[in-house]
Amino acid sequence: xxxxxxxxxxxxxxxxxxxxxxxxxxxxxxxxxxxxxxxxxxxxxxxxxxxxxxxxxxxxxxxxxxxxxxxxxxxxxxxxxxxxxxxxxxxxxxxxxxxxxxxxxxxxxxxxxxxxxxxxxxxxxxxxxxxxxxxxxxxxxxxxxxxxxxxxxxxxxxxxxxxxxxxxxxxxxxxxxxxxxxxxxxxxxxxxxxxxxxxxxxxxxxxxxxxxxxxxxxxxxxxxxxxxxxxxxxxxxxxxxxxxxxxxxxxxxxxxxxxxxxxxxxxxxxxxxx
Ligand code: DGL
Numbered sequence: 575x576x577x578x579x580x581x582x583x584x585x586x587x588x589x590x591x592x593x594x595x596x597x598x599x600x601x602x603x604x605x606x607x608x609x610x611x612x613x614x615x616x617x618x619x620x621x622x623x624x625x626x627x628x629x630x631x632x633x634x635x636x637x638x639x640x641x642x643x644x645x646x647x648x649x650x651x652x653x654x655x656x657x658x659x660x661x662x663x664x665x666x667x668x669x670x671x672x673x674x675x676x677x678x679x680x681x682x683x684x685x686x687x688x689x690x691x692x693x694x695x696x697x698x699x700x701x702x703x704x705x706x707x708x709x710x711x712x713x714x715x716x717x718x719x720x721x722x723x724x725x726x727x728x729x730x731x732x733x734x735x736x737x738x739x740x741x742x743x744x745x746x747x748x749x750x751x752x753x754x755x756x757x758x759x760x761x762x763x764x765x766x767x768x769x770x771x772x773x774x775x776x777x778x779x780x781x782x783x784x785x786x787x788x789x790x791x792x793x794x795x796x797x798x799x800x801x802x803x804x805x806x807x808x809x810x811x812x813x814x815x816x817x818x819x820x821x822x823x824x825x826x827x828x829x830x831x832x833x834x835x836x837x838x839x840x841x842x843x844x845x846x847x848x
Contacts, residue, residue, distance in 0.1 A: 577812035579604035580797075581635030581643035583628070586614035586732065587828075588767030589646030590835035592675065593817070595790030596644075599798050602813040606640055609832075610847065611823035615728050616649040617697025617766070624699065628654035629662055630847050636667055641810040643672045644797065648696055648765050651676045652703035671807060678796030679763065679789050680709035684717060686785055689758040691718045695748065695776075696765035698723040706765060720759060722752035724766070731768045732831070741775060749779040761785045771835065820845045 582593050586609045593607055608631055610616075616624050628650040635643045645651045651674030658672050683692055694706045701723040710719050726744040730736050753759060762784060764770060770788040777786060801808040819842040821828040832840040 575810065576639070577810055578639030578641055579606040579816070579818065580811055581605075581632075581638070581640030582607045582646050583631050583635060583643060583650065584609050584645075584647040584767060585616035585627075585649065586611045587831050587835045588728075588769075590832055590840075591767050591770045591788070592644070592646035592790050592793055594836050595794035596797060597817060599791070599794035600801070602815050604812040604814055604816045605818070606635060606638055607817065607819045608635055608845070609819075609821045609828060609842075611821045611828060612847075613822065614732070615697070616647065616653075617699045617728055618725065619649075619699065621653045621703075624650060624653040625657055629658055632658060632662075632672055633666065634845065634847055636670060641670050642807055643670070644793075645672065645674045646767055646793070648675055648705075648767060649699040650674070652700045652705040673797070673800065675767070675789055675793050676705050676709055676765075678793050679765070680706065681713055681796070682792055683710050683761070683763070684714040686787060687717060687761040689760045690716055691720065691756045691758040691760065693752045693756065693759045693762040694719060694721040694765045695724055695727075695752060695762060695769060696721065697728065698725050700765055706763075718756060720752060720755040722748050722755070724748040724769075727772060728766065728768050731771050736772050736775070741772070745772060745775045746779045749776060753781075759784065761787060763787045764789065819843070822847050 582605055613627055632643050655674040701721045707719040730741045735741050819840050821842050825842045825844050828842045829840050
């Protein structure tokens, strides 16, 4: 049987914070990353648009042979995953699988909170979808989930402003808004794959004793567990320890930014998708 890389998709660079953890946790596997930089951000777009764009990118990853695709983007996981799994996968390729980042994160949230109040920082699209409160309540009905949309954070990160003082205003505002919603929040999830780059700044505005969670390692452990439980899929995944990168926009820009998210130099190829 021919083996192919695991596809990893994001609207742009954010998924690289997830891919970084995939490589750390599953170093033998091959990964093929696609960033839809030409059409980012997804966080402000409608359900229909996010679904259409995501489906096109998943189909491209399938056309490259990927048997398994991870939507390493909360917005795409919130707005497109279920329709792709239920409607498109059976007709496109019933043997393939598409996974997201919301469910594996929701599954473990109960491990982190003592007070039973958790906060979610995410794009407007993810907040509006209600996916986190819905999924967390499925596993932990007793947990109260408070959400805050941070529409300025992705643009700040993508425009290299995230380490500068201008970013403080927006980070402080959204963190304070969230904490104002639930007085016993003890765990905050960065529910956008871009946000780990702002972690230091976010921490500066958090009172002691509040845990700040990034999803990368949570999703990586969940993927490892999935592959262990599904040997039929694991056997279709190639294992030479390589990573390939593609973007739908300028490769030079991608490589420059991607290195910051991925933590290592990146050399991407261009692909046109529409
Ligand atoms: N990184 C994406 C997420 O996790 C959002 C970025 C965007 O708005 O495109 O939600």
